[in-house]
Amino acid sequence: MEQPEGELRYEALVESGELDDEELMDQLGRDVARNYLNPSELALVFDDLGTPEVADYLRANKFPADIKVRHGDFGEIVTAGLYRRVRRWCVPILKLRYKQTPNQAVQGTDVLAFRFRQTPPVIAVPEVKTRATRKRALGTEAHDSLEKVLGRLDESLHFALVRCAERDHQFLVRHLAALLRRPEERVVERHMVFVHEALVWKDDVVALLADVVTQRTELTVVKISGLQEFVARVYRAAETGAGPRRTEINEDTSA
Structure with a gap:
């Protein structure tokens, strides 16, 4: 598809x-696991458990059973x-x-990303x-959701600041605090990501979205064939892989 006219970039x-x-x-299974689990939890809960017990714990306490919620989580991880x-x-x-609550x-x-430098x-x-x-x-719904999120952006920035302070990541804390104190000195970019079943995707979603976008917006569509079964397989891989590979699930300090 060619780029639509207007402010949308696809x-x-x-x-x-x-x-x-x-x-x-x-x-992908390891990436799913590390998104739900932090190192301190791994040390406290998993040290004496084998793979089957770890899988049971993840199903009961971490991974959503509700398909809609699980798909939403997977999209955020991707x-x-x-x-x-x-x-x-x-x-x-x-x-x-x-x-x-898992569900x-x-x-x-959904996701906050920064270029602090x-x-x-x-x-x-x-x-x-x-x-x-x-x-x-889908596109117009995402547009409305993004407008609401942008209206409460400072709440999400504060959430991120507190979480970074808990981990004693002072570089991130300083920069996030500056963004909150001086909102006029930051640039906010509007982005959308659709993780979509490839077999039913049609570009008319993009055309409809382009008609309502009035400010520069970046749209990325990640197309996956057999999405529902693909997500189910990834979570099964996360359940079985979290136990023996728990040392690989590290805190993300560089991201």
């Missing part, structure tokens, strides 16, 4: 095929990884670690939507 991503299926599931590893933004917190979403901005510093605010079925109005 990029589509598809599976690269660079990893074989087993490697892909292993990598988005955080995309901005941190591929686009090289700073993503200072993994929000899913702060879930209190409820964490309130606030730019002048003025830049904040990317991606609104994430994950869909296994087609909905033509």
Whole structure:
């Protein structure tokens, strides 16, 4: 699809095929686990447990059973990884670690990403939507959600600041505090990420969204074939891989 006219910028991503299926599931499973678990929890809970017991714990206490919530969480995990590893933004917190109830979403901005060293510093605010079925109005719904999130951005920045202070990441605390104190000295970028079933995706979603966007907005669509089963397999890989690989699930200090 050509770029739409107006303020919307569109990029589509598809599976690269660079990893074989087993490697892909292993990598994504570990990434899912590290988004829900922090090192202190691993040390306190998992030290005396084998793989089956770890899997039971994750199913009961961490991973959502509700398919809609699980898909939403997966979309946020994919988005955080995309901005941190591929686009090289700073993503200072993994929000899913702060879930209190597995089948409820964490309130606030889906993902926050920063370029602190730019002048003025830049904040990317991606609104994430994950869909296994087609909905033509997906883009306009995301647009409305993003508007609400941007109206309460300082709440999400404060949440991130407190979480970084708890981890004693003073560099991040200083920069986040400056963004809160001087909102006029920051640039806020509007982003959307749709993680979507590839077989039912149609570009008319982009065209409809382009009609309502009035400010520069970056849209990324991640297309995955068989999305529902793909997500289920990734979570099964996370359940079985978290126990023996727990030393690999480290705090994200560079993101």
